[in-house]
Amino acid sequence: MTTWITADEHYGHTNIIRYCERPFFDAEHMKQELVARHNAVVGPSDHVIHVGDFAMNEQLVSSILPQLHGRHTLVFGNHDRCHPCRKDHVAAKGRYLRAGFVEVVESLVVDGMLVHHMPYSGDDREKYHAYRPYDYGRVLLHGHIHGLWKTRGRMINVGVDVRDYAPVALEAIVEEVKCLG
16 A cells, blocks of 8 residues: 655646646546546555645535545645635545545645644745644645745645646655655
8 A cells, every 4th residue: 555645636726727727628638637647557556645626616526536536635725615714624524434535634744744734834825824734844735825935944835736737656755755864
C-alpha cells in the first residue's frame, strides 16, 4: 500500500481552468483527465490524502469519489463545504463521510510533517488568516496557492497545478524534504 497526496482538484470549477491556466477545455474534460491521472498512479488499496478544495459543488463528491482508486482522507480546504468558514460545516462533514471519505479533518501529521490546506503565510490570499496553521517549525504539506510556488522554505505545495495534475507519492515528498537541507 502506498500513500499518495494531492490538493486543489477543484472538480466542477470551470473558472479555475482560466485562473490557473490549466490545460483543459472545460470542467468535464478536467474531471476526466484528473480521474484518469489519479487512477494511473493510485491503486485500489492505496491511501490518498486530499489536501483541500476537492470539489466546488458538494454534490459532485458522491459522484466523483467512487471513480477514484484508493481509500480517501480529506484535509478540508476553504472551498469544501465542511470547512469551518461555512455555516453548515458540521452537517457537511457527515455528508462527505457518507460520500466515501474515510476521514475528514482540519490537519494531519504524517511522517513528522504537518498536512494542512493553507500555507503558514506568504501568499496573496491572506483572508483566511484565522484558519492558517501555526508554524511550530515542522515541514508543511499544503495546497491553496495553486501555481504560486512548489516549495518555499519548509512549505511544500502538493496541489495538482504543480504536480502534473496527479497525486504524488508521499515517499517522493519525503525525498524532496531531504533535499531542502
